[in-house]
Amino acid sequence: GAGVSQSPRYKVTKRGQDVALRCDPISGHVSLYWYRQALGQGPEFLTYFNYEAQQDKSGLPNDRFSAERPEGSISTLTIQRTEQRDSAMYRCASSLINSGYTFGSGTRLTVV
Amino acid sequence: AQSVTQLGSHVSVSEGALVLLRCNYSSSVPPYLFWYVQYPNQGLQLLLKYTSAATLVKGINGFEAEFKKSETSFHLTKPSAHMSDAAEYFCAVSDDAGSNYKLTFGKGTLLTVNP
Numbered sequence: 001g002a003g004v005s006q007s008p009r010y011k012v013t014k015r016g017q018d019v020a021l022r023c024d025p026i027s028g029h030v031s032l033y034w035y036r037q038a039l040g041q042g043p044e045f046l047t048y049f050n051y052e053a054q055q056d057k058s059g060l061p062n063d064r065f066s067a068e069r070p071e072g073s074i075s076t077l078t079i080q081r082t083e084q085r086d087s088a089m090y091r092c093a094s095s096l097i098n099s100g101y102t103f104g105s106g107t108r109l110t111v112v
Numbered sequence: 113a114q115s116v117t118q119l120g121s122h123v124s125v126s127e128g129a130l131v132l133l134r135c136n137y138s139s140s141v142p143p144y145l146f147w148y149v150q151y152p153n154q155g156l157q158l159l160l161k162y163t164s165a166a167t168l169v170k171g172i173n174g175f176e177a178e179f180k181k182s183e184t185s186f187h188l189t190k191p192s193a194h195m196s197d198a199a200e201y202f203c204a205v206s207d208d209a210g211s212n213y214k215l216t217f218g219k220g221t222l223l224t225v226n227p
Contacts, residue, residue, distance in 0.1 A: 003155075040220075041220075042116075042204070042217030042219050043156070044217070045216070048214065055213070059214075091155065093155075100146075100161065101156075101158065101215075102155075102158075103155035103156040105153065105154055
Protein backbone atom coordinates (compact mmCIF):
# COMPACT_ATOMS: atom_id res chain seq x y z
CA GLY A 1 0.00 0.00 0.00
CA ALA A 2 0.87 3.67 -0.08
CA GLY A 3 1.61 3.88 3.61
CA VAL A 4 1.96 1.79 6.74
CA SER A 5 -1.48 0.64 7.83
CA GLN A 6 -2.29 -0.31 11.40
CA SER A 7 -5.49 -1.83 12.69
CA PRO A 8 -7.51 -1.32 14.68
CA ARG A 9 -7.02 2.42 15.22
CA TYR A 10 -8.54 2.15 18.68
CA LYS A 11 -8.90 -0.88 20.91
CA VAL A 12 -10.54 -1.01 24.32
CA THR A 13 -10.18 -4.28 26.14
CA LYS A 14 -10.81 -5.62 29.58
CA ARG A 15 -7.95 -6.49 31.85
CA GLY A 16 -6.92 -10.10 31.38
CA GLN A 17 -7.99 -10.35 27.74
CA ASP A 18 -5.59 -11.01 24.88
CA VAL A 19 -5.24 -8.47 22.07
CA ALA A 20 -3.69 -8.66 18.61
CA LEU A 21 -2.51 -5.53 16.83
CA ARG A 22 -1.90 -5.64 13.12
CA CYS A 23 0.62 -3.84 10.96
CA ASP A 24 0.63 -3.85 7.16
CA PRO A 25 3.92 -2.29 5.98
CA ILE A 26 4.69 -0.50 2.76
CA SER A 27 4.99 -2.99 -0.06
CA GLY A 28 8.61 -4.01 -0.56
CA HIS A 29 9.83 -2.75 2.80
CA VAL A 30 12.09 -5.38 4.25
CA SER A 31 12.30 -4.08 7.82
CA LEU A 32 9.39 -3.70 10.23
CA TYR A 33 9.50 -2.20 13.68
CA TRP A 34 7.19 -1.99 16.67
CA TYR A 35 7.33 0.86 19.17
CA ARG A 36 5.18 1.75 22.16
CA GLN A 37 4.42 5.31 23.19
CA ALA A 38 2.99 6.12 26.58
CA LEU A 39 1.21 9.41 27.14
CA GLY A 40 3.70 12.26 27.41
CA GLN A 41 6.63 10.11 26.34
CA GLY A 42 8.52 9.40 23.16
CA PRO A 43 8.20 6.08 21.37
CA GLU A 44 10.09 3.17 22.92
CA PHE A 45 11.51 0.33 20.83
CA LEU A 46 9.86 -3.06 21.23
CA THR A 47 11.08 -5.32 18.44
CA TYR A 48 12.05 -5.47 14.80
CA PHE A 49 12.08 -7.82 11.83
CA ASN A 50 14.03 -8.17 8.64
CA TYR A 51 11.81 -10.16 6.30
CA GLU A 52 10.23 -12.82 8.52
CA ALA A 53 13.12 -13.04 10.97
CA GLN A 54 12.81 -11.32 14.30
CA GLN A 55 16.19 -9.63 14.68
CA ASP A 56 15.83 -7.99 18.03
CA LYS A 57 13.14 -8.37 20.68
CA SER A 58 15.05 -6.77 23.51
CA GLY A 59 12.42 -4.07 24.00
CA LEU A 60 9.51 -6.40 24.68
CA PRO A 61 8.69 -5.69 28.34
CA ASN A 62 7.87 -9.26 29.40
CA ASP A 63 6.77 -12.63 28.07
CA ARG A 64 3.14 -11.51 27.67
CA PHE A 65 4.29 -9.61 24.59
CA SER A 66 5.13 -11.37 21.35
CA ALA A 67 5.34 -10.48 17.69
CA GLU A 68 5.45 -12.36 14.45
CA ARG A 69 5.81 -11.69 10.75
CA PRO A 70 5.38 -15.13 9.23
CA GLU A 71 5.52 -14.24 5.53
CA GLY A 72 7.76 -11.22 5.75
CA SER A 73 4.95 -8.76 5.21
CA ILE A 74 2.09 -8.25 7.70
CA SER A 75 3.06 -8.37 11.35
CA THR A 76 1.02 -8.99 14.47
CA LEU A 77 1.90 -7.81 17.96
CA THR A 78 0.09 -9.89 20.57
CA ILE A 79 -0.35 -8.99 24.20
CA GLN A 80 -1.64 -11.76 26.44
CA ARG A 81 -3.49 -11.22 29.72
CA THR A 82 -3.52 -7.47 29.27
CA GLU A 83 -2.92 -5.17 32.23
CA GLN A 84 -3.78 -1.51 32.69
CA ARG A 85 -0.10 -0.57 32.38
CA ASP A 86 -0.20 -1.90 28.80
CA SER A 87 -2.40 1.06 27.79
CA ALA A 88 -0.46 3.11 25.24
CA MET A 89 -0.17 3.98 21.57
CA TYR A 90 1.45 1.12 19.67
CA ARG A 91 3.29 2.26 16.58
CA CYS A 92 4.54 0.26 13.65
CA ALA A 93 7.07 1.44 11.10
CA SER A 94 8.66 -0.05 8.04
CA SER A 95 11.71 0.69 5.93
CA LEU A 96 14.09 -0.55 3.33
CA ILE A 97 17.34 -1.93 4.79
CA ASN A 98 19.27 0.84 6.59
CA SER A 99 16.85 3.47 5.43
CA GLY A 100 14.49 5.91 7.11
CA TYR A 101 11.34 4.73 8.80
CA THR A 102 7.78 5.36 7.69
CA PHE A 103 5.45 5.18 10.67
CA GLY A 104 1.82 4.18 10.69
CA SER A 105 -0.83 6.16 12.55
CA GLY A 106 -0.74 3.75 15.45
CA THR A 107 -3.20 1.72 17.51
CA ARG A 108 -4.43 3.33 20.72
CA LEU A 109 -4.87 0.52 23.26
CA THR A 110 -6.86 1.12 26.41
CA VAL A 111 -7.09 -1.59 29.03
CA VAL A 112 -9.95 -1.12 31.47
CA ALA B 113 23.14 3.17 26.24
CA GLN B 114 22.03 6.10 24.16
CA SER B 115 19.79 8.80 25.55
CA VAL B 116 18.10 11.95 24.32
CA THR B 117 17.04 15.00 26.28
CA GLN B 118 14.64 17.53 24.81
CA LEU B 119 14.64 20.74 26.80
CA GLY B 120 11.15 22.14 27.13
CA SER B 121 8.11 19.94 26.78
CA HIS B 122 6.17 22.89 25.37
CA VAL B 123 7.40 25.78 23.23
CA SER B 124 5.17 28.62 22.12
CA VAL B 125 6.10 31.10 19.38
CA SER B 126 4.35 33.75 17.35
CA GLU B 127 3.74 33.27 13.66
CA GLY B 128 6.81 34.53 11.78
CA ALA B 129 9.13 34.14 14.77
CA LEU B 130 12.19 31.91 15.00
CA VAL B 131 11.57 28.33 16.05
CA LEU B 132 14.25 26.69 18.22
CA LEU B 133 13.70 23.22 19.65
CA ARG B 134 16.54 21.87 21.73
CA CYS B 135 17.93 18.34 21.73
CA ASN B 136 20.96 16.96 23.53
CA TYR B 137 22.11 13.39 23.25
CA SER B 138 24.52 11.01 24.88
CA SER B 139 26.27 8.38 22.85
CA SER B 140 29.41 6.30 23.15
CA VAL B 141 29.77 6.06 19.39
CA PRO B 142 29.30 8.57 16.56
CA PRO B 143 25.55 8.89 16.46
CA TYR B 144 22.93 9.03 13.79
CA LEU B 145 20.44 11.72 14.82
CA PHE B 146 16.91 12.36 13.69
CA TRP B 147 14.04 14.79 14.09
CA TYR B 148 10.49 13.54 13.64
CA VAL B 149 7.23 15.52 13.62
CA GLN B 150 3.86 14.22 14.71
CA TYR B 151 0.69 15.97 13.64
CA PRO B 152 -2.55 15.12 15.47
CA ASN B 153 -3.93 11.70 14.57
CA GLN B 154 -1.04 10.98 12.22
CA GLY B 155 2.10 8.88 12.30
CA LEU B 156 5.54 10.29 12.96
CA GLN B 157 7.11 11.84 9.89
CA LEU B 158 10.84 12.21 9.35
CA LEU B 159 11.91 15.87 9.18
CA LEU B 160 15.64 15.36 8.77
CA LYS B 161 18.54 13.17 9.78
CA TYR B 162 22.26 13.50 10.45
CA THR B 163 24.44 10.60 9.32
CA SER B 164 28.00 11.96 9.71
CA ALA B 165 28.07 13.97 6.52
CA ALA B 166 27.48 17.74 6.67
CA THR B 167 26.93 19.03 10.18
CA LEU B 168 24.14 21.37 9.04
CA VAL B 169 21.24 19.28 7.86
CA LYS B 170 18.33 20.66 5.91
CA GLY B 171 14.96 18.99 6.12
CA ILE B 172 11.44 19.39 4.90
CA ASN B 173 9.18 22.39 5.49
CA GLY B 174 12.10 24.79 5.95
CA PHE B 175 13.52 23.12 9.06
CA GLU B 176 17.21 22.54 9.64
CA ALA B 177 19.38 21.20 12.45
CA GLU B 178 23.04 21.53 13.29
CA PHE B 179 25.11 18.73 14.77
CA LYS B 180 27.55 20.08 17.36
CA LYS B 181 29.72 17.31 18.70
CA SER B 182 31.40 19.49 21.34
CA GLU B 183 28.00 20.36 22.79
CA THR B 184 26.41 16.95 22.07
CA SER B 185 23.50 18.88 20.62
CA PHE B 186 21.25 18.65 17.58
CA HIS B 187 18.90 21.60 17.88
CA LEU B 188 16.10 22.09 15.35
CA THR B 189 15.46 25.54 13.90
CA LYS B 190 13.22 27.31 11.44
CA PRO B 191 13.64 31.02 10.69
CA SER B 192 9.95 31.86 10.48
CA ALA B 193 7.17 29.85 12.10
CA HIS B 194 3.98 29.08 10.25
CA MET B 195 0.68 28.09 11.78
CA SER B 196 0.97 24.71 10.07
CA ASP B 197 4.15 23.98 12.07
CA ALA B 198 2.10 23.41 15.21
CA ALA B 199 2.78 19.79 16.14
CA GLU B 200 4.84 17.62 18.45
CA TYR B 201 8.51 17.18 17.60
CA PHE B 202 10.72 14.29 18.63
CA CYS B 203 14.49 14.03 18.56
CA ALA B 204 15.94 10.54 18.26
CA VAL B 205 19.35 8.87 18.23
CA SER B 206 20.33 5.59 16.68
CA ASP B 207 21.71 2.91 18.93
CA ASP B 208 23.98 1.68 16.19
CA ALA B 209 25.95 4.03 14.01
CA GLY B 210 25.89 1.43 11.27
CA SER B 211 22.12 1.19 11.14
CA ASN B 212 19.13 3.17 12.16
CA TYR B 213 16.99 0.24 13.14
CA LYS B 214 16.72 0.96 16.84
CA LEU B 215 15.95 4.53 17.76
CA THR B 216 15.93 6.10 21.21
CA PHE B 217 13.49 9.00 21.28
CA GLY B 218 13.26 12.02 23.51
CA LYS B 219 10.01 12.83 25.29
CA GLY B 220 8.97 15.31 22.66
CA THR B 221 8.34 19.05 22.46
CA LEU B 222 4.91 20.39 21.67
CA LEU B 223 5.17 23.47 19.45
CA THR B 224 2.35 25.99 19.55
CA VAL B 225 2.24 28.79 16.99
CA ASN B 226 0.21 31.85 17.92
CA PRO B 227 -1.32 34.16 15.29
